[in-house]
Structures are given as C-alpha cells and as structure tokens.
C-alpha cells in the first residue's frame with residue numbers, strides 16, 4: 319500500500335500537432351516540443367503526456383496507429399523521439415506516451431492481413447463476427463462494420479476505421495505488451511491508456527440490455543438506449559490492468575493513467591480492488607460536469623475522497639483534447655479560471671493540465687461542415703446549436719487550435735502561411751508572452767501554485783479535510799502532513815466574503831485583495847487564499 323512518485327507529480331498534456339511547429343509546415347512537431355520544454359520546466363510542470371505521434375494515416379490525428387514502433391513523418395523521426403525523451407529527463411522531468419492499445423488504424427498491416435481472409439495468420443487478431451449484435455460504439459450507433467473480403471463484420475469501439483484488437487488472442491496481448499516494453503526500454507516513464515475500458519468484450523457477445531437515457535451524463539458511455547454491460551468495463555479488463563502493471567514494473571515504477579469511462583464504482587476498479595496493484599491513476603471525467611459553485615466543488619471533493627482514499631489518488635482534470643476547454647465554460651473570466659487552478663493544484667490529487675489551459679485558451683467555434691475531426695461527420699445532420707446547448711464539444715477541432723505563444727503571426731506557433739487549424743482570434747491578447755509579463759495573469763497564478771505544491775509536501779501528500787461552518791459560497795479545506803498544515807479558502811461568489819479563521823500567515827493569495835489578519839480573512843469576488851493556521 320505504498321504511494322508512487324507520480325502520486326505527488328503533476329501532468330501537462332501536449333497535443334503535438336498544435337503545440338509548436340519547428341519546421342514551418344503548419345503542423346506542430348517533436349522538435350517544437352523540445353523547444354518549449356524550458357517553458358514547461360520554468361512553470362513547474364514535472365511530467366508531460368504527449369498525444370500520439372506514431373505512424374498513422376491521421377484519420378483521427380494519431381489515435382489510429384499503423385505502426386507503433388515508428389514516428390509519423392510530420393512529427394519527426396525516431397531520433398527526435400529519443401532526443402525528446404533525453405531532453406525531458408535532462409530537466410528532471412518525465413514523459414508519458416499515449417498508448418492506443420484498444421484499436422489500430424484500419425491501415426495497419428495487421429488489420430489489412432486480418433481482413434483479407436478468414437484463415438490468414440492474423441485472422442483472429444481483431445474481433446470478427448458473422449452477424450452484428452446490438453452493441454453501440456462509444457460514438458453512437460452500431461460499432462459493427464461489414465468487410466466483404468471475409469463476408470463478416472468487425473467491431474470498433476470508437477470510429478469504424480479504428481478496428482478493435484482481440485485481446486483474447488494471446489499473440490495480440492504479447493505483441494502489445496512487447497510494444498509497451500519497447501518504449502519503456504527507450505526511456506518512456508509511462509503511458510496514458512486510450513479508452514482502456516473497452517479493451518475486453520464479452521466472449522459470448524451477449525446483447526446489451528435496453529435502457530433509456532435522454533441525455534447521457536458526461537462519464538456515462540452507455541448511450542441513449544443501452545447499458546454498455548457487455549462491451550465496456552469487463553472483469554477481464556480490470557485483470558488486464560494488473561498484468562500491464564506487472565509488465566511495466568519490469569522497468570520500475572511507471573505511470574499508467576487510464577482513460578476510462580463508466581460509473582465511478584467501475585472505473586475505480588482499474589486501480590486494483592484492495593491494494594493499488596492495477597493502473598496507478600484513472601481519469602474520472604464526471605468532474606467535467608462541474609457547476610461553478612462551492613456546493614458542487616465541495617461535493618466533488620467529498621466524492622473523490624470517498625472513491626480514491628489514500629494511497630489511491632484522484633486525478634483532477636478539467637480540459638483535454640476531446641472536451642470543452644474549462645476557460646470556455648467559465649466564460650473567459652480570469653478570476654474564475656484562477657480559482658479553478660487554485661482548486662486543481664491544491665486538492666489531494668494529481669492535476670492534469672491541457673496545453674493552453676494555463677493561459678485560459680477558449681474554444682474555437684468552427685462549423686461541422688469543414689471539420690477535420692472525423693467525429694462531427696457522424697453528427698452532421700444534427701444542428702450544432704443542439705450540442706452547444708448541452709455544453710458538449712463534438713467538433714474537437716474547437717479545442718485543438720494551435721498554442722498561443724505570442725501576438726506575432728500565427729501566435730508564434732508556426733511560420734507557415736496556413737496552420738493545420740486556425741489560431742483562435744483572441745491570440746493577440748491571450749498568449750504566453752503577455753501573461754508572463756502580467757503579474758496578475760492566470761499563467762503566473764499557475765506558476766506560483768506549482769511552485770507552492772513543490773515546496774510543500776502537505777499539498778502533494780497530505781490528507782484532506784473539509785472545513786465546516788463557512789459562508790455557503792466559500793469552500794475551505796485543510797491539507798495536513800507530518801505536522802505541517804495549510805488551509806485553502808475559495809470564494810465562488812461574485813461578492814467579497816469574510817471568513818473567520820485563526821491563522822499565522824498568508825502563504826499564497828490569488829489577488830492582492832485576498833487579505834486578512836489575526837482571525838479574519840476577506841476574500842475578493844472569486845478570490846482565493848492559502849494560509850498556515
């Protein structure tokens with residue numbers, strides 16, 4: 319029941335295509351990431367997770383891999399990947415690769431062979447059936463697709479150019495575990511595991527039970543009409559998490575961060591039942607449903623503490639390359655963004671920050687008709703405002719616009735005439751350079767908070783208890799470790815709020831107006847403060 323190094327780390331997610339373009343082709347690349355490592359290191363990020371940069375037809379921008387041991391030319395070469403690992407390590411940081419184990423591209427040589435006949439050596443490497451059952455994919459609608467070569471259907475959990483591998487075939491499992499070993503031997507510090515909850519499917523392909531949900535919840539992959547009982551979160555997947563853990567432990571303690579969806583009770587099981595012997599961390603996307611008020615965040619903390627008690631650790635994530643950006647949800651109000659950062663970086667958990675989140679980048683609003691992302695094509699007959707009304711991002715291009723480094727051409731991202739996705743028009747104001755210069759910026763709040771975390775084990779390793787009897791729109795919690803204590807107070811109101819509390823000194827404040835003395839604190843509207851009692 320011990321904790322691992324990554325339980326007190328933090329993670330910064332890089333979407334390489336949009337981070338930094340070093341060669342002027344309008345597409346971010348690995349050398350670009352290397353150029354910006356000092357920026358991340360200065361901010362205080364300790365680990366980076368890079369979305370996939372392996373060989374791929376890029377139909378889902380790298381989440382459709384055709385060769386797991388090679389690099390897509392637009393991102394660089396194997397030497398660039400090795401250099402990236404080395405440069406990350408030189409700075410005392412870690413690098414997490416994105417491992418898409420569940421499916422490959424339909425252009426992967428394994429699949430081309432598998433689909434060519436019913437009796438080739440890879441015939442059983444994917445999931446083939448004579449007839450589809452009623453299962454829906456994670457993107458809605460049947461996940462079965464007919465292949466005339468075999469007169470059979472293959473299964474895809476996501477989009478139908480991403481056929482699922484068959485982990486019941488021992489060769490498949492060994493091949494994928496060997497790919498994991500391959501990258502660990504090159505120095506990867508772990509993996510983010512793409513839709514890991516879909517890895518195993520029911521071996522008898524039983525139909526899913528009927529259910530009716532008019533609006534499925536954020537973390538509920540069941541869809542509108544069925545419960546994903548037989549295609550997601552199978553016991554075999556929980557067991558496989560342990561096997562994967564054993565494999566990675568051949569190389570020491572490595573991050574295994576599962577992208578899993580389902581009820582909290584289910585996804586929690588990927589960590590191991592009694593002890594932490596499965597994946598080390600899981601995303602719990604239900605928190606993306608947050609409402610910006612104290613009650614909601616109080617409940618979130620209580621739920622997380624109950625579901626992930628020490629030595630388990632929740633992951634606090636509010637944005638990624640698939641979901642609406644948090645700053646967008648907060649209406650671009652920097653005070654609220656800073657408050658969210660204060661919460662994310664001081665709650666008991668591993669914070670995972672998506673590039674651009676640290677400067678408050680917001681969504682683009684691109685039409686579905688011109689989307690590069692394959693997902694909105696599936697929904698092209700449903701008007702966009704319906705999803706906007708639900709607060710859902712279907713066109714993921716909207717959250718993948720290039721990183722805004724400065725106010726120069728293309729936001730300093732690229733010297734190309736045209737970048738792969740347009741820059742957000744707000745890049746002239748919202749950019750790294752501006753925010754580094756502005757003491758009160760969101761970026762500087764991130765920097766101060768990351769520094770504070772690093773200096774104080776109470777924040778990274780301490781216990782958490784909620785502070786009772788506060789004004790209704792103030793959230794307060796105490797972090798305690800080895801005799802060291804900090805109290806954190808967050809004001810979710812647009813009015814100042816007074817808090818009665820004995821404290822010795824103010825350790826950190828979001829604005830100069832978050833202040834107090836002796837036994838009283840005054841929090842500014844959406845202000846926040848950390849004090850030592």
Ligand code: GLC
Nearest residue numbers: 378381418476512513639640
């Ligand atoms: C995950 C990724 C997403 C990708 C999908 C299929 O949800 O985050 O970007 O499209 O899996 O691999």
